[in-house]
Amino acid sequence: MSSYLILTLTALVIFLGTFSVYRLYLHPNSKFPGPKLWAISRVPMAYNLARGRLPYRIAELHDKYGPVVRVAPNDLSFITAEAWNDIYGKPVGRPQLAKDPVAFLRNPNDYADLLFEPDPTEHGRMRRNFSHAFSEKSLRDQEPIIGSNIEKMVTRIREVCKDPIDITAWLNYVTFDIIGDLTFGDNFQCLDSGNLHPWVSNLFTWVATIGVLGMFQSVLPVAHLLLRMAPKSMRDSEKYHRAMTKERLDKRLANPNPRPDFMSAVQRFVDRPYGLTYMEVFQTCSIFMVGGSETTATTLTGMVYYILRTPRVYNLLVEELRSTFKDSSEINMANSGKLNYTIAVVNEGMRILHPLPGNLRRVTPPEGWVVAGWKVPGNTLVAVDSYAAYHSRSNFHNPKEFVPERWMSDPPAPYKNDKLKVLQPFSVGPRNCIGKNLALMEMRLILAKIFFNFDVEIMPESVGYVEGLKVYTFIKRPPFMIKMTPVAV
Numbered sequence: 009m010s011s012y013l014i015l016t017l018t019a020l021v022i023f024l025g026t027f028s029v030y031r032l033y034l035h036p037n038s039k040f041p042g043p044k045l046w047a048i049s050r051v052p053m054a055y056n057l058a059r060g061r062l063p064y065r066i067a068e069l070h071d072k073y074g075p076v077v078r079v080a081p082n083d084l085s086f087i088t089a090e091a092w093n094d095i096y097g098k099p100v101g102r103p104q105l106a107k108d109p110v111a112f113l114r115n116p117n118d119y120a121d122l123l124f125e126p127d128p129t130e131h132g133r134m135r136r137n138f139s140h141a142f143s144e145k146s147l148r149d150q151e152p153i154i155g156s157n158i159e160k161m162v163t164r165i166r167e168v169c170k171d172p173i174d175i176t177a178w179l180n181y182v183t184f185d186i187i188g189d190l191t192f193g194d195n196f197q198c199l200d201s202g203n204l205h206p207w208v209s210n211l212f213t214w215v216a217t218i219g220v221l222g223m224f225q226s227v228l229p230v231a232h233l234l235l236r237m238a239p240k241s242m243r244d245s246e247k248y249h250r251a252m253t254k255e256r257l258d259k260r261l262a263n264p265n266p267r268p269d270f271m272s273a274v275q276r277f278v279d280r281p282y283g284l285t286y287m288e289v290f291q292t293c294s295i296f297m298v299g300g301s302e303t304t305a306t307t308l309t310g311m312v313y314y315i316l317r318t319p320r321v322y323n324l325l326v327e328e329l330r331s332t333f334k335d336s337s338e339i340n341m342a343n344s345g346k347l348n349y350t351i352a353v354v355n356e357g358m359r360i361l362h363p364l365p366g367n368l369r370r371v372t373p374p375e376g377w378v379v380a381g382w383k384v385p386g387n388t389l390v391a392v393d394s395y396a397a398y399h400s401r402s403n404f405h406n407p408k409e410f411v412p413e414r415w416m417s418d419p420p421a422p423y424k425n426d427k428l429k430v431l432q433p434f435s436v437g438p439r440n441c442i443g444k445n446l447a448l449m450e451m452r453l454i455l456a457k458i459f460f461n462f463d464v465e466i467m468p469e470s471v472g473y474v475e476g477l478k479v480y481t482f483i484k485r486p487p488f489m490i491k492m493t494p495v496a497v
């Protein structure tokens with residue numbers, strides 16, 4: 009018995025040894041720098057992802073190994089500006105790199121949506137149809153819905169701000185109410201109730217779960233079994249989610265007199281040739297709800313934090329807003345787009361705390377691909393890891409400091425060589441963020457309204473809030489306590 013055991017163990021050691029030598033020295037990706045353990049196995053990556061620490065670890069690896077790092081046997085991370093176009097752009101006459109098919113564990117019975125549709129032609133068709141909902145004109149038409157929700161946020165905060173408030177929760181309420189109104193013509197009344205609707209709080213858990221299971225699926229291909237064995241509560245919550253989405257979407261599509269929203273722009277294409285199927289619209293509604301709210305709420309949370317921790321920025325921002333406007337009602341989409349300092353604060357906010365710090369991996373075609381001058385073998389995962397790119401000293405001077413001035417037309421001397429093109433918070437190419445203009449407008453307006461209407465201080469327990477926030481595709485945000493005092497009018 010014991011000799012069988014010794015034989016088996018010896019065979020295992022020989023196999024693992026040969027396998028490791030192959031991955032370290034003979035594998036097509038072995039020329040790329042990186043830690044040995046990560047080059048041998050995907051386990052270190054999966055482990056860090058499960059701990060919510062992956063983007064931070066990848067940033068440390070770039071500090072040590074340079075602009076390209078092998079973060080798993082078949083997986084390369086880049087942090088240079090050129091890598092964006094090479095990975096996510098679509099050079100004329102060449103294919104578009106496919107998304108990593110296993111990055112997220114999807115239910116095989118799910119219909120495709122705009123974000124996950126793997127086929128570029130099908131994605132292009134969907135994108136053309138949905139793009140009407142995000143045009144300049146649609147955005148102008150949607151402004152009253154967006155503006156009224158932001159005004160409601162100000163009013164509600166005035167009502168409750170005698171005590172310190174959890175601003176990250178209020179930012180979620182306003183962004184969810186806006187996106188609910190735009191998607192379903194009916195909001196979730198998070199601002200009214202001062203609570204997240206359970207439908208909405210489920211969404212974060214859903215994204216986090218499919219992200220972590222996706223990574224495990226690439227280590228051990230049994231994650232689908234886990235999905236099948238998911239606890240009843242999780243399966244029930246998925247059912248609830250679908251039923252709620254259907255109920256809201258059907259109610260909205262049946263409304264004969266809707267306000268201008270996403271559906272008023274796409275409804276006429278449903279079930280038309282080259283248009284959208286009902287199921288594509290249904291599936292994409294969930295993407296709008298999550299993609300259009302968590303992202304903006306997280307970025308705004310980061311901005312508020314760094315503004316409060318940088319008195320110079322706080323004073324300059326408040327000065328710009330309160331010298332430009334006499335009344336909160338004057339602040340709108342058009343004039344907030346001319347606030348130079350506010351815009352610089354938004355750019356710097358997206359750099360320092362980007363809401364999607366990683367996990368946008370693409371696959372190179374079998375014949376290989378060139379990324380930022382590097383010849384990458386076929387079937388390799390490649391990505392720009394945004395946290396690492398935005399926090400690297402090779403791209404930004406003092407990357408840990410919140411310096412909106414680096415985005416101004418004449419930045420202070422030490423910041424003149426910052427590689428501003430590295431910042432692509434909405435990605436680039438045919439699968440970039442369709443909601444970019446909406447997000448920018450929303451963030452400018454919310455920020456302007458907060459700092460025009462309130463004097464704001466951070467509570468001592470929230471100093472250091474941003475350190476070690478956990479990342480599960482999105483950033484998990486605990487309460488962020490601040491004191492808001494209405495400015496006398």
Ligand code: HEM
Nearest residue numbers: 122123296299300303304433434435439440441442443447
């Ligand atoms: C600060 C806010 C936001 C950031 C940083 C952001 C970032 C991104 C990024 C990086 C992608 C590409 C994802 C990928 O390659 O897999 C993306 C896609 C997408 N975003 Fe956003 N986003 C934001 C706000 C919004 C908003 C307000 C909406 C509105 C509904 C939205 C809807 C979408 C959709 C539908 C896609 C998929 C587009 C496609 O595949 O054609 N996002 N976003």
